[in-house]
Structure formats: structure tokens, C-alpha cells
Amino acid sequence: xxxTHDIYRPIDExxxxxxxxxxxxxxxxxxxxxxxxxxxxxxxxxxxxxPLGNLVPDQNxxxxxxxxxxAFALLSANSDFPEFTSxxxxxxxxxxxxxxxxxxxxxxxxxxxxxxxxAFANGWVTPRPPEKENGKxxxxxxxxPAGLSAAVTLRRKxxxxxxxxxxxxxxxxxxxxxxxxxxxxxxxxxxxxxLEAEGVRxxxxxxxxxxxxxxxxxxxxxxxxxxIGTPAARDLKIPGRHLPGxxxxxxLLEGQNRFLTGEIAAPPIDAKGKDVLVIGGGxxxxxxxxxxxxxxxxxxxxxxxxxxxxxxxxxxxPWPLWPYMLRTSSSHKExxxxxxxxxxxxxxxxxHVQGVEVERVVWTQSPEGRPxxxxxxxxxxxxxxxDLVFLAMGFTGVPADMPLVAQLGLKQTPRTALVSDLSxxxxxxxxxxxxxxxxxxxxxxxxxxxxx
Ligand SMILES: Cc1cc2nc3c(=O)[nH]c(=O)nc-3n(C[C@H](O)[C@H](O)[C@H](O)COP(=O)(O)OP(=O)(O)OC[C@H]3O[C@@H](n4cnc5c(N)ncnc54)[C@H](O)[C@@H]3O)c2cc1C
Numbered sequence: 381x382x383x384t385h386d387i388y389r390p391i392d393e394x395x396x397x398x399x400x401x402x403x404x405x406x407x408x409x410x411x412x413x414x415x416x417x418x419x420x421x422x423x424x425x426x427x428x429x430x431p432l433g434n435l436v437p438d439q440n441x442x443x444x445x446x447x448x449x450x451a452f453a454l455l456s457a458n459s460d461f462p463e464f465t466s467x468x469x470x471x472x473x474x475x476x477x478x479x480x481x482x483x484x485x486x487x488x489x490x491x492x493x494x495x496x497x498x499a500f501a502n503g504w505v506t507p508r509p510p511e512k513e514n515g516k517x518x519x520x521x522x523x524x525p526a527g528l529s530a531a532v533t534l535r536r537k538x539x540x541x542x543x544x545x546x547x548x549x550x551x552x553x554x555x556x557x558x559x560x561x562x563x564x565x566x567x568x569x570x571x572x573x574x575l576e577a578e579g580v581r582x583x584x585x586x587x588x589x590x591x592x593x594x595x596x597x598x599x600x601x602x603x604x605x606x607x608i609g610t611p612a613a614r615d616l617k618i619p620g621r622h623l624p625g626x627x628x629x630x631x632l633l634e635g636q637n638r639f640l641t642g643e644i645a646a647p648p649i650d651a652k653g654k655d656v657l658v659i660g661g662g663x664x665x666x667x668x669x670x671x672x673x674x675x676x677x678x679x680x681x682x683x684x685x686x687x688x689x690x691x692x693x694x695x696x697x698p699w700p701l702w703p704y705m706l707r708t709s710s711s712h713k714e715x716x717x718x719x720x721x722x723x724x725x726x727x728x729x730x731x732h733v734q735g736v737e738v739e740r741v742v743w744t745q746s747p748e749g750r751p752x753x754x755x756x757x758x759x760x761x762x763x764x765x766x767d768l769v770f771l772a773m774g775f776t777g778v779p780a781d782m783p784l785v786a787q788l789g790l791k792q793t794p795r796t797a798l799v800s801d802l803s804x805x806x807x808x809x810x811x812x813x814x815x816x817x818x819x820x821x822x823x824x825x826x827x828x829x830x831x832x
Contacts, residue, residue, distance in 0.1 A: 381412060381415070381416060382483075382484065383413065383416065383483075383484040383485070383486070383487055384405075384409065384413060384487070387402050387403065387405065387490060388401050388402055388403065388710055388713075389401055389402070389403050391713065391714050391715075394561065394710075394714075395673055395674055395714050395715075396674075397561075397674075398559075398560045398561050398640055398674060399560070399561065399564070400467065400560075400561060400562065400563070400564055401561050401562065401670075401710045402467070402490070402493075402710075404493065404494060404497065405490050405491075405494060407446065407448075407494070410443055410487075410490065410491045410494050411443060411444050411445075411446060413486070413487040413490070413491065414440040414441070414443040414444040414486065414487070414491050415440075415444040416479065416486045416487075417436075417437055417440035417441065417444070417479075417486045418478060418479065419437045419440075419441060420437065420478045423436060423437045424476040424477070424478060424700045425437070425473035425474070425476055425477050425486075425488065426473070428476050428700055429472040429473040429474070429475060429476035429477070429700065430472060430473040430820070431472065431818075431820050431821050431823075431824035432458045432459050432465075432820060432823060432824050432827075433458050434455065434458050434459055434473065434492075435454045435455075435457060435458065436473050436488055438454050439451050439454040439455055439491070439492075439495070440486065440488070440491070442454060443491050443494075443495065448494075448495060448498045448499070448502075449502075449504065451491075451495045452495050452496070452498070452499040452504055452505075455492060455495050455496065456499075456505075459492075459823075460529060460532050460533075460823070460827075461525065461528065461529065461571060461823055462492050462493075462495065462496040463493075463496045463497070463500075463567045463570075463571065464525065464554060464563065464567065464568075464571075464819060464823075465489070465492065465819060465820050465823070466489055466490070466492035466493035466495075466496060467493065467562060467563045467564075467567075468554075468558055468562050468563050468819055469489055469818070469819065469820045470702075470818065471488055471489045472702060472818075472820065473488050474486065474487070474488050474489065475700070475701075475702050475703055476699070476700035476701075480699060480700075481699055500570070505574065506574075507574050507577035507578045508536060508578060509535075509536075509577070509578045509579050510535060510536055510537065510538040510578075510579070511538075512538055513538050513540065514537065514538035514539060514832075515538075516538075516539055516540070516602040516603070517539065517540040517541070517542070517600070517601045517602055517603075518530075518534050518539045518540070518541050518542075518601055518602065518603040518604070518605060518831075519541075519542055519543075519544060519597045519598075519600070519601045519603075519604050519605070520534075520541060520542070520543040520544070520604075520605040520607060521543075521544050521588045521594070521597070521604065521605065521606050521607060521608055521784065522543075522544075522545065522546075522552065522606070522607035522608040522609060522810070522812075523543050523544075523545035523547075523550035523551065523552060523582065523584070523607075524551065524552020524553055524554065524607060524609050524810060524811075524822060525551075525552060525553075525554055525810065525819045525822040525823050525826070526552075526607040526609075526809040526810020526811065526812075526822035526823070526825050526826045527543055527545075527552070527605065527607035527809075527810070527826065528543070528550065528551075528571075528575065528823075528826065529809075529822065529823040529824075529825070529826025529827055530605045530607060530807070530809055530826035530827075530829055531543050531575065531580045531605075531826075532575055532578065532580065532826075533826060533827045533829065534603075534605075534829065534831065535575075535578055535579055535580050536578070537831070537832060539602075539603075539831070540579070540581075541579070541580050541581065542580075542581040542582075542583060543580060543581065543582050543583070544583050544586050544588050544592070544597070545582065545583070545584045545585075545586070546585070546586060546587035546588070546591075547584065547585070548584055548585055548643055549568075549584060549641075549643070550568065550572055550582055550584065551565070551568040552609055553609065553819075554568055554819065555568055555637060555641070556630070556633075556634045556637055556638070557630060557633055557634065557637075557664070557667075558633075558637075558667065559633060559636065559637065559667050559670060559671055560636075560637060560640050560641075561670055561674070562667070562670075565637065565640070565641050588784055589782060589783035589784030589785075589787055590783060593787055594783075594784045594787035594788045595787045595788065598788060598804070598806065602805060603805040603806075603807065603829075603831060604788070604805065604806045604807070605807045605808075605809060605826075605829065606784070606788070606790070606798060606806065606807065606808045606809070606812060606813075607808075607809050607810045607812065607822075607826065608778065608782075608784065608798075608812045609810060609811045609812055610775035610776070610777055610778060610811045610812060610815065610816045611775075611778065611779070611782070612775060612776045612777065612778070612779050613628045613629070613630060613771070613773075613774075613775055613776070614771075614773040614774045614775060614776050615628070615771065615773075616659060616724060616771050616773065618724060618725060618726050618727065619726040619727065620726050620727025620728060620729065620733070621727060623727050623729045623731075623732060623733040624731070624732045624733065625729070625732050625733035625766075625767055625768050625769060626727060626733050626769045626771070627649060627768070627769070627770055627771070628770070628771050629658075629660070629664045629665065629667070629668050629770045629771060629772035630664075631648065631649060631770075632649050632651075632668055632671055632672075632770055633664070633667055633668065633671060635647050635648035635649055636649075636671050647675075649768070650675055651671070651672040651675035651676070651677040651768055652675050652676040652677070653676065653677070653678050654672075654677050654678055654767045654768045655677070655678050655679045655681075655765050655766050655767050655768070656668075656672040656677045656678075656679065656680045656681070656766065656767075656768045656769075656770070657681050657682075657683065657735075657736055657764055657766035657768070657769045657770070658672075658680070658681070658682040658683070658769075658770045658772055659683055659724055659736070659769065659770070659771050659772065659773065660682075660684065660771065660772030660773040660774070661682060661683070661684025661686065661718070661720065662772065662774070663709070664772040664774075665682050665684075665770070665772035666682070666709040666711045666712060667711065667772075668682075668770040668772055669682055669709075669711040669712060669714070669716045670709075670710070670711030670714060672768070672770075673711065673714045673715060673716070677768075679717070680715065680716040680717070681716065681717045681718075681719065681764060681766070682712075682716055682717070682718050682719070683718075683719045683720075683722045683724070683736075683738065683764070684718075684719070684720050684721075684722065685721070685722060685723050685724075685741060685754070686720060686721075686743075686751055687720050687721055687743045687745075687751050688706060688720040688721075689704055689705050689706040689707075690704075690705055690706065690749065691705065691706050692705060693705050694748065694749045694750070695748040695749055696746065696748035696749055696750040704749075704750065721740055721741050721742070721743070721754075722738040722739070722740060722741070723738060723739050723740075723741050723754070723756065724736050724737070724738050725737045725738060725739055725761065727769065728763055732767065733766060733767065733768075733769055734765065734766070734767065735763040735764055735765040735766050736763065736764050736766060736769060737761055737762070737763050738761070738762060738763075738764060739756045739757065739760050739761045740756070740757040740760035741754040741755065741756055741757065742754060742755055742756075742757050774816060775811075775815075775816040776796065777792075777795055777796030777797060777815060778792065778796050778797065778798055778812050779796070780792060780796065785798070788801075788806055789801070790806070790808070795815060797812065797813055797814060797815055798812045798813055799813075800813070802830070805831070807829045807831075809822070809825040809826050809828070809829065810822035810825050810826065813825065
């Protein structure tokens with residue numbers, strides 16, 4: 381039996397709406413898929429791949445046997461937010477599946493989605509408040525996945541937890557970055573209600589460091605958790621950057637999500653009928669592609685300075701490492717031109733951007749095929765026409781001049797990540813401590829706070 385790839389709604393249908401692109405696989409399909417699991421004696425999926433240490437083989441067996449209640453008990457043993465990871469996790473567990481050595485890995489993420497949705501539908505997901513209060517309080521700054529995970533972990537140990545969030549609602553990039561067509565935002569509301577029933581308090585619309593002092597919070601509480609993400613997006617400071625029509629990716633993505641969830645009356649950017657260029661070949665860029673396509677863009681092109689990765693796992697990342705290889709997202713399949721080895725030199729236009737001048741670059745590679753350094757190819761310049769440009773080139777970390785950083789006296793690594801101060805019970809978790817990463821890593825990080 382083979383792994384199925386039939387997991388998406390049809391392109392013609394899904395590009396006309398903002399609902400999740402993935403369909404829900406049936407019980408029967410998932411029983412068949414999970415029965416491919418070999419229940420390895422040394423389960424790399426669980427022990428190496430999944431940052432949460434999910435009990436993947438046992439869970440697979442429960443699904444294969446149709447025992448959804450047991451599957452839910454196993455899944456929720458380590459995972460507090462499976463409804464999020466089962467939609468948007470790149471499935472590190474699948475990349476380290478032993479089956480992946482000779483054929484395709486076992487499907488895990490989609491079965492987790494069915495487990496958690498079956499659990500919600502049957503009323504098995506209930507608030508789990510602590511049996512007794514421990515009399516101590518913690519302030520969590522930031523309500524992204526890392527902050528939510530820290531909040532639920534401390535609360536279940538009996539801490540009185542208040543989460544402070546500068547935006548209007550909770551979720552961090554789950555709500556304000558990742559598009560609705562990957563993660564429906566009602567799932568965050570559903571989980572927030574459970575956390576509140578467990579006793580977690582949310583204070584939204586308050587920026588710590590500006591609206592209230594972080595120092596004051598530290599004095600008022602027995603512990604402080606800093607989970608503020610990586611707020612600074614990498615910009616592209618080349619000539620013409622000032623031209624209208626050039627935006628950071630999150631201006632598009634956050635605006636669209638805020639519009640779709642009713643926070644604002646209209647999306648701030650409309651790509652309808654436009655030639656759209658996305659600079660940056662990663663996931664954020666791919667989310668811009670899917671968003672522009674749903675707006676009805678005339679054309680969508682995504683460019684990347686790095687070379688095209690190989691179609692198969694590169695020798696530089698042997699199993700069970702996360703493979704360096706070409707990734708084609710559901711958004712790419714909806715209709716976009718992808719180009720590699722292109723360095724952006726300047727934006728072209730007078731009163732509005734009209735295109736980007738690029739030059740081709742040639743990469744020197746390591747013996748295992750990893751790109752090392754590049755040089756511009758001669759006579760390779762061209763202008764790619766565009767009336768909307770989105771910059772999706774990652775994040776630069778935590779700016780040192782954020783008031784919160786000074787108020788808490790936090791140290792930063794050379795790459796500007798925040799460092800916990802255990803002696804003062806100030807814990808930094810998620811992207812702000814690791815650099816921009818993944819939801820599952822942020823969730824795992826929130827569970828690691830060494831407090832009873
Ligand atoms: C467009 C996009 C798509 C992505 N897609 C995926 C994906 O498909 N799968 C995946 O695994 N990962 C994805 N990621 C990465 C993932 O979203 C992050 O790794 C994860 O959200 C980090 O969680 P966090 O809690 O550390 O930070 P965040 O999610 O950034 O949350 C930080 C929170 O802190 C709040 N905050 C900041 N400063 C303050 C302050 N001073 N006071 C109060 N609140 C404050 C912010 O408003 C925010 O709500 C994506 C990222 C982006 C940008």
C-alpha cells in the first residue's frame with residue numbers, strides 16, 4: 381500500500397474561497413495510511429523528529445484499529461494544541477520516519493487532524509484546570525504559540541497565569557501571519573475558550589514595555605515568560621525601496637487575516653488584476669502567493685536568490701535529518717512562476733513600482749551539494765515587471781531597542797535572540813529565544829520552563 385497524496389480540495393474550488401485547502405481524510409483512508417506504520421523498535425518520529433515527543437507509533441496503531449478515543453489520549457499526552465500543528469506543521473516526524481529510507485514516510489499530520497477533530501466532535505476535549513492552586517503568579521508576554529503553551533503548562537501546575545498581548549486578539553502568527561486557507565482562525569478562538577475555562581487570563585491590546593512596564597510586571601509576579609516572537613522583518617534596502625507598491629509580506633498577510641476575521645472593514649492591499657512579485661522563496665513567500673491568487677492577481681512570480689534545491693533529499697542532509705530539498709506548497713500548485721538564482725538590484729518605477737531589476741547569480745557548492753557563496757553572472761540583468769512587490773525574506777530577531785528588553789535587563793545573543801535569566805525567573809521562549817522557527821518548536825519551547 382502506498383502513501384496517498386490526495387489531500388487537497390480541488391484547485392478551482394479552493395482558490396475561490398479562503399477556507400482551508402486541505403480536505404479531511406476519512407476514517408477508512410486514515411486507518412489504511414496509519415497501518416503502514418512499522419511500529420519501529422527505535423521510533424525516530426517520536427524520539428528525534430517531533431519536538432513535542434508525540435507518541436507517533438502508538439497513536440498510529442490506535443488509529444489503524446479505529447480506536448479514536450485511545451488515539452486522542454495518546455496525542456494529548458504530549459501535545460496541547462494538535463489542532464494547530466495538524467494543519468500547519470511541516471511534520472518533522474514524517475521526515476525522520478524509517479519508512480522514508482526506502483519508500484514514502486507514513487502519513488502522520490493528517491491523522492492527527494482527524495484525531496483532534498473527532499475528539500472535539502465527541503466532547504472529549506474538556507478544560508483541565510489544576511487540582512489545586514500553588515499560590516504563585518506568572519505573567520506571560522505574548523500570546524503566540526510559545527506564550528499559549530507556556531500559559532497552559534504553568535496553569536496546569538497551579539500557577540495563576542495572565543497573558544499580555546499587544547494585538548487585539550491572541551494567537552500571534554497563527555492568527556496574524558499564517559493565512560486562513562492554511563489555518564482557520566476559529567480554531568484559535570475555540571482553544572482560547574478552553575484555556576480561559578482552565579483559568580488562564582488574557583489581557584489583549586496591551587504592549588508590555590510601552591502601555592505597562594515590564595519591570596512592574598516582574599515585581600508583581602513570581603515569574604515572567606517572554607514570548608514576543610521576532611518582530612523585525614528583514615527589509616530589502618536597494619534603490620527604489622521608497623516606491624509605493626512595495627510591502628513587507630506581513631502587511632499583506634496580517635491585513636488579509638484581520639479583514640477575514642472581522643477586525644477591519646477592508647483588506648489594506650488588493651492584488652486583483654496586478655502583476656505580483658514575491659521576493660523570497662520560503663513559506664512566508666508561498667503564503668503571499670496563495671493570498672495574491674485568491675485576490676485574483678493577473679500573474680504571480682516568486683523569486684529566490686538561492687539555487688533551486690534538488691528534487692530529492694540532498695546528501696548534505698541524510699536521513700533522519702530534515703531534508704534540504706525542493707518544497708512545492710499548495711499555493712505554488714495554484715499557479716505561480718518560481719525562479720531561483722536571482723539577486724534583486726533595484727526597484728524600477730517613477731511614482732509607483734513597475735518592476736524589479738534582477739541579476740542572475742552563480743553559486744559555489746559544497747561537495748554534498750550545499751550552496752556556499754555566490755557571484756553575479758555577467759550581462760545577466762533583466763527587469764521583472766511588477767505592480768505589487770512583497771518582501772518575504774525572513775526575520776532579523778529582536779531589536780535591542782525594544783523597551784521591554786531594557787526594562788527586564790535581558791541579554792541578547794550575537795544574533796539578537798533573548799536569553800533567559802533563570803536566577804530572576806525570567807524565561808524567554810519561542811522564536812524570540814531561538815530565532816524565527818516553527819510553530820511546533822515554539823509550542824515545545826513553552827513547555828520547557830523549569831518551574832513546578
Ligand atoms: C507568514 C508566516 C507563515 C508561517 N507559516 C508557518 C507554518 O506553516 N508552519 C509553522 O510551523 N510555522 C510557520 N511560521 C512560523 C511560526 O508562525 C512561528 O515560528 C511561531 O508563530 C512562533 O511563535 P512565537 O509564539 O514564538 O511568536 P509569535 O507567533 O510571533 O507570537 C508573539 C506574540 O507576542 C506578541 N508581542 C510582541 N511583543 C509584545 C509586547 N511587547 N507586549 C505584548 N505582546 C507582545 C505579538 O503580538 C505576538 O502575538 C510562519 C511564520 C510566518 C511569518
